[in-house]
Amino acid sequence: MLRSLNSGVAGLRNHQERLDTIGNNIANVNTAGFKADRVTFEEAFNQTLESATAPNDRGGTNPQQIGLGMNIGSMDTIHTQGSLENTGRRTDLAIEGDGFFTVNDGESDYFTRVGNFGVDSDGNLVSQSTGYKVQGYQVDEDGGIDTDEMGDIEVPLGDVVSPKATENVSYRGNLDSKTEEEDSVTTTVDVYDALGGKHTIDVTFTKQEGNEWEVEFSYEDENGNQETVEADDNLTFDNNGEIKDGEIANLNLDLGDDVEDLEIEFDLSNITQYSDGDGNSTVEGTVEDGRQQGDLEDFGINAAGVVTGIYSNGETRELGQITMADFSNPAGLNKEGSGLYTPSQNSGEPRFGIAGSGGRGEIRPGALEMSNVDMSQEFTDMIVTQRGFQANSRTISTGDEVLQELVNLK
Numbered sequence: 001m002l003r004s005l006n007s008g009v010a011g012l013r014n015h016q017e018r019l020d021t022i023g024n025n026i027a028n029v030n031t032a033g034f035k036a037d038r039v040t041f042e043e044a045f046n047q048t049l050e051s052a053t054a055p056n057d058r059g060g061t062n063p064q065q066i067g068l069g070m071n072i073g074s075m076d077t078i079h080t081q082g083s084l085e086n087t088g089r090r091t092d093l094a095i096e097g098d099g100f101f102t103v104n105d106g107e108s109d110y111f112t113r114v115g116n117f118g119v120d121s122d123g124n125l126v127s128q129s130t131g132y133k134v135q136g137y138q139v140d141e142d143g144g145i146d147t148d149e150m151g152d153i154e155v156p157l158g159d160v161v162s163p164k165a166t167e168n169v170s171y172r173g174n175l176d177s178k179t180e181e182e183d184s185v186t187t188t189v190d191v192y193d194a195l196g197g198k199h200t201i202d203v204t205f206t207k208q209e210g211n212e213w214e215v216e217f218s219y220e221d222e223n224g225n226q227e228t229v230e231a232d233d234n235l236t237f238d239n240n241g242e243i244k245d246g247e248i249a250n251l252n253l254d255l256g257d258d259v260e261d262l263e264i265e266f267d268l269s270n271i272t273q274y275s276d277g278d279g280n281s282t283v284e285g286t287v288e289d290g291r292q293q294g295d296l297e298d299f300g301i302n303a304a305g306v307v308t309g310i311y312s313n314g315e316t317r318e319l320g321q322i323t324m325a326d327f328s329n330p331a332g333l334n335k336e337g338s339g340l341y342t343p344s345q346n347s348g349e350p351r352f353g354i355a356g357s358g359g360r361g362e363i364r365p366g367a368l369e370m371s372n373v374d375m376s377q378e379f380t381d382m383i384v385t386q387r388g389f390q391a392n393s394r395t396i397s398t399g400d401e402v403l404q405e406l407v408n409l410k
Contacts, residue, residue, distance in 0.1 A: 003047075003066060003068060004395055004398075004399045005396055006068065006069060007067070007068060007069035007070070007392075008069075008393070008395035008396035008399065009069075009392075009396065010044065010068075010069035010070055011069060011070060011391075011395065012389060012392045012393060014039075014070060014071065014072050015385050015388045015389040015392060016389065017039060017072060018039040018041075018072075018381075019385050019386070019389070021037050021038065021039045021075065022381050022382050022385060024037065025037060025373045026373065026375070026382075028371055028373060029373045029375060029378075030370070030371060031339075031371050032114050032116060032339070032368045032370060032371070033113035033114035033115070033339045033368070033369050033370075033371075034082075034339065034371040034372070034373065035077050035078055035079055035080075035113070035371075035372055036077075036078045036371070036372055036373045036374070036378075037075060037077055037078070038075070038076050038078060038381075039072055039074070039075050040072070040073040040074045040076070041070050041071070041072060041073055042070065042071055042072070042073030043067060043070055043071075044068045044069045044070050046065040046066065046067050046068065047065060047066050047067075047068060048063055048065050049064040049065065049066060050064040076331055077330075077331050077333070077335065078372065079330045080372050081097070081372065082113075082369045082370045082371055082372040083369075083370050083372075084096065084364055084367045084368070084369055084370070085367060085368050085369075086367050087366060087367060087368055088366055089366060090299075090300060090301065090365060091116075091117040091119065091125070091301070092115060092116055092117070092365070092366055092367060092368050093115035093117060093301065093305075093322070093363050093364065093365055093367070093368075094115055094363070094364040094367040094368050094369040095113055095115065095324070095355075095361045095362075095363060095364075096362050096363075096364050096369075097360065097361020097362060098326055098330075098359060098360060098361050099324040099325060099326045099355070099360040099361050100112060100113060100324065100325045100326070100327075100330075100341065101114075101115060101134065101135075101322065101324070101325075102134070102135040102136075102150075102323055102324075102325050102350070102352070103126075103127050103130065103133060103134055103340075104132055104133050104135055104152070105130070105132045105133075108342070109135065109350070110132060110336065110341065110342060111325055111333070111340070111341045111342070111343075112127070112338075112340050112341065113339065113369055114127070114129060114339035114368075115363075115368060115369070116128045116129060116368060117134055119155050119157070122154075123154050123155050123156040123157060123159075124152055124153070124154055124155075125152075125153040125154070125155055125322075129338050129339065130340070132340075133152040133153070134152070134153045134322060135150055135151065135152065135153065135322075135323055136150065136151075136153040136305065136307070136321050136322040136323045137149065137150060137320060137321040137323060138150070138320055139317075139318055139319060139320055143317060143318060144318070145306070145318060145320070145321045150323060150352065153307060153319070153320045154319065155296075155299050155307065155309070156296060156319075157296050157297070157299075158295060159295070159296040159309075160295055160296075161291070161293065161294045161296075161311055161313070161317070162293060163192060163193075163195055163196030163291060163292055163293045164192070164194070164290055165192060165193055165194040165260065165290055166192050166193075166262065166264055166287055166289055166290025167263070167265065167288075167289055167290065168264070168265050168267065168287075168288040168289055169189055169191065169264055169265070169266050169267070169286065169287055169288065170266075170267040170270065170285070170286050170288055171187075171266065171268050171271055171283055171284065171285045171286075172270035172271065172283070172284065172286070173270075173271060173272075173281070173282045173283035173284050174271070174272045174273065174274055174276065174281060174282055174283065175205055175207075175213060175272070175281045175283060176273075176274070176275055176276055176278075176279050176280055176281045177211075177273045177275045178275050179279065179281065180207065181207050181208065181209060182206060182207065183207050184204050184205060184206040184207070185205045185281040185283060186202055186203070186204045186205075187202070187204075187283055187284060187285055188200060188201070188202055188203070188285075189201050189203065189285040189286075189287055190287065191262065191264060191287060191290055192290040192291055192292055193253075193255055193259045193260065193262055194259060195259050196291070196292040196293045197255075197259065198292065199219055199220070199253065199255075200219065200220075201217055201218065201219045201251075201253075202217070202218040202219070203215065203217055203266070203285060204216045204217075205235065205281070205283065211236060211237040211238065211239070211244075211273060212234040212236050213234060213235040213236075214230065214231075214235075215230070215234070215235055215249055215266075215268070216228055216229065216230050216231070217229045217230075217231070217249075217251050222255055222256030227254075229251060229252075231246065231249040231251075231266075232249070232250070233245060233246040233249070234246050235268055235271065237272075237273040241273045241274045242272065242273075243268070243269055243271060243272070243273075247268050247269035248265060248267060248269070249265075249266040249268060250263070250264070250265055250266070251263075251264045251266060252264075266285075271283055291313050291315055292313040293313065294311030294312045294313030294314070294315050295311060295312045296310070296311055297310055297311065297312050298310040299319065300365075301322070301363070301365045302363075302365065303355065303356065303362050303363050303364065303365070304354055304355050304356060304362075304363070305321050305322035305323070305324070305354060305355045306318055306321045306322075307319045307320050307321065307322065321354060322355070322363065323352050323353065323354065324352070324353055324354060324355050324360040324361070324363075325351065325352050325353075326353075326358070326359065326360055327343070327347045327348045327350060327351070328347070329346055329347050329348055331347075332344050332345075332346035332347035332348070333347045334347075
């Protein structure tokens with residue numbers, strides 16, 4: 001009789017644990033990045049009253065066993081994808097697929113699916129919930145992403161990028177072969193000196209006899225006087241319209257004593273000489289380097305997690321790349337609250353990489369992943385759990401009545 005009472009008590013206790021889990025799931029139905037838990041039951045130990053026997057002169061017999069109730073078999077975290085909700089905030093990031101963001105409290109790494117990030121007063125990209133710093137790959141000396149170095153992602157708004165002198169300008173396009181001699185085509189490019197000063201250069205192509213074009217550069221000197229310099233070689237094409245000579249032109253701009261002279265190489269090798277039928281020439285110059293001083297004014301984050309700074313001089317630079325971590329067994333992670341996880345002995349060690357690679361999901365900027373709690377399933381489980389609780393309480397009350405009858409036999 002005591003076995004039935006103990007089984008009923010175990011049933012009450014374990015169904016209460018399941019009800020607690022369901023209640024927690026429902027409470028977090030609108031919690032960003034929350035992953036629902038579930039409780040499964042298993043049969044407890046069985047007491048053997050009589051063992052099985054093998055067939056001999058008589059037939060074999062089955063074992064006689066009495067179950068001793070039930071236990072909690074597992075408490076699992078369900079790491080299925082939650083729906084994505086657009087927020088419009090550039091620092092809100094959602095993961096579509098597998099993986100976790102990495103944040104650090106100054107001592108240890110934590111892992112999370114909650115991407116409600118922001119920038120603190122020191123320019124660190126941080127979790128708005130905890131203040132922990134978002135981790136990612138850093139930028140090397142050449143401005144590229146160094147996947148061997150992880151650290152805090154920083155967005156130093158107001159940071160200044162120094163000016164740089166222009167050294168290379170490239171031209172592409174077509175000079176119409178039907179152009180009359182001494183007719184010209186003029187284009188304009190803006191270049192920068194070492195102090196960030198802007199200088200406008202007019203590049204003029206003048207048709208000569210045959211398949212040759214004279215190239216001239218015009219600019220203002222430090223006194224505001226117009227200077228014109230002719231390229232050393234004419235631009236020469238063969239009979240197929242392909243460039244034959246003069247593809248490189250060098251220009252030295254004397255800017256006075258207050259700033260270094262500009263030495264610029266003009267690459268004209270991508271210019272052709274065909275006829276478009278209308279007599280139009282279309283050539284355009286592109287400044288390959290050089291810049292004014294710029295202040296970091298804005299930034300953006302793309303689907304690969306690359307944080308790009310936008311400067312006042314129009315330049316963009318990579319500031320870092322948010323890393324993603326995945327695990328062999330995400331269900332084995334320890335929950336630490338606030339949507340944070342830490343590795344356990346059964347989760348495996350984190351494998352770091354970039355979004356969209358190695359089975360990791362992609363980052364969706366301007367969105368948050370919502371809870372994956374299924375309300376209809378939770379309410380169904382609640383009803384089933386309630387009935388199980390009631391049935392186990394009935395086992396206890398019935399056992400109590402039988403014991404009372406035994407007491408009354410005396």
